[in-house]
Amino acid sequence: MIIGIDLGTTNSLVAVWNADTAQLIPNALGKLLTPSVVGLDDNGELIVGDVARERLQTHPQATTALFKRHMGSARETLVGERAYRPEELSALLLRSLKEDAERYLGEPVTEAVISVPAYFSDAQRKATRVAGQLAGLKVEKLINEPTAAALAYGLHHKEEATFLVFDLGGGTFDVSVLELFEGVMEVRASAGDNFLGGEDFDDLLVAHVRAAAHAQPLPTATEGALVQRLRREAQRVRHALGQQPHTTFTVRDGGHEWSLAITQDDLARLYQPLLDRLRAPIERALRDARIKAADLDEVLLVGGTSRMPLVRRLVASLFGRFPAMQLNPDEVVAQGAAIQAALKARHASLEEVVLTDVSPYTLGIETTSSEGQRRIDGLYLPIIERNSVVPVSREQTVYPLDEAQTVVRVRIFQGESRLVSNNIFLGELEVPVPPKKRGEVSVQVRFTYDINGLLEAQVHIPLTGERRTLVIENNPGVLSPEEVAERLQALAALKVHPxxxxxxxxxxxxxxxxxxxxxxxxxxxxxxxxxxxxxxxxxxxxxxxxxxxxxxxxxxxxxxxxx
Missing domain, CATH: 1.20.1270 (Substrate Binding Domain Of Dnak; Chain:A; Domain 2)
Structure with missing residues (x-):
């Protein structure tokens, strides 16, 4: 059995294709949304979801959240007495969702389609696959969240359409321009911000409240408990001001009460810097797709934070129309992942649709510029530019800089900066070259990037026929196969709360x-x-x-x- 999973920063969902529709699966508490929170109970047993979220305030040292933001890094979080990597914490959440699906379906679940932000890097995507493996799942495909939303809206049933998906979740912001033509759904461009979401709006409100509390101190509590209490109230206030013009931010600690009146106008002024950050990825995606906002057939709102009236007004003003909001923004990605899972399983009730993806970041090499006696090192030469449709293969020709040079070192990077020092180093190749005069030896560098996120770099010296190849499988911060096996064994030994x-x-x-x-x-x-x-x-x-x-x-x- 194959399922679709929306692995979210704040909440996660699981769905399955059943009786010609994408059906969301409830968890052990009967809820569709499972908070992306992991912890240990008083007996040292693993807890996930609502139970863990309740203990964030009371047991902050044994509970953790927001770990999706650190996927693809080597960061470790201490939960109880053990340090966990982001892949492991995500795996524990995925394992819980897998067990919910197995209980609901009455049969083993072995495969999954997992959604990821369109702007996730190569390392973040590989880390997500590792998390699935650690959870006991074969990850058939990683589907971009905006693409999943488009599938859920049924846009693949149209003959032709160009649309933009605005996806603002709890922790990440994605915007993608997609085009449907003759049964092919092509991602034209993606942009976004992996550190912009509902959690950041709440953080800004908490900071505002703390700044206002100088005159009247907040209730006495441990720092961990106070932070969770403030964040909980910030989320309530943000939701309340979506429905009413004013409310009160209130923190109580026994007989001590602290309150601050907040209006929708206050919130608009406070959130303006974050709202401004939403504009740049939209403009970038439209520019990369070479399309005007007026040429879009539809704009889809996805992600729970897109419910905020301030966000909806911003989108309406930017595109001159009301966005589509027929489907629940919290659930639409999981539904689309289930549709993609059914397509992978070649379900008879679904028409085949071809999905194409793009490289979210530019891939290139380090070069040196020389003008007379002046040399500038550390320059970036793009080979595969961002938003190139994958699979893709591109070639650039470079030349050894020095006379009689015998070795060329090709250093490979990912990023958008002009200087490689601001980009992510992926690997390097050394190739021998014949000692000739400048300009007499050419070096052909070819990059091939496939749909599974594997980058193959090949260096060819035409003069000698020499070829060297490097496949970038493990990025910095991503677990090696040996480390995966070791972590898998450690996770299997964890006691799980009944x-x-x-x-x-x-x-x-x-x-x-x-x-x-x-x-x-x-x-x-x-x-x-x-x-x-x-x-x-x-x-x-x-x-x-x-x-x-x-x-x-x-x-x-x-x-x-x-x-």
């Missing part, structure tokens, strides 16, 4: 958070609720437990409204 106990664990985590947030009579009441619920848990009477859960949820919602 799935059938997640609903009870979530309630206990909420009680723990409320206990820490409250004081006095309220704190005593929360402690009593926790003791009563613990007593029912120990009785192991499922009927009594169901009834207790219903009563407890009602009381928790009442208390959370007051806090």
């Amino acid at each position: 799935r059938d106990q997640q609903v009870n664990s979530l309630l206990m985590a909420r009680l723990e958070r409320l206990y820490q947030e409250s004081l006095g009579d309220t704190r005593e009441h929360v402690a009593d609720l926790a003791k009563q619920f613990q007593y029912v848990l120990e009785r192991q009477d499922e009927r009594a437990l169901r009834e207790a859960r219903v009563r407890l949820v009602e009381q928790l919602e009442y208390l959370e409204r007051r806090l």
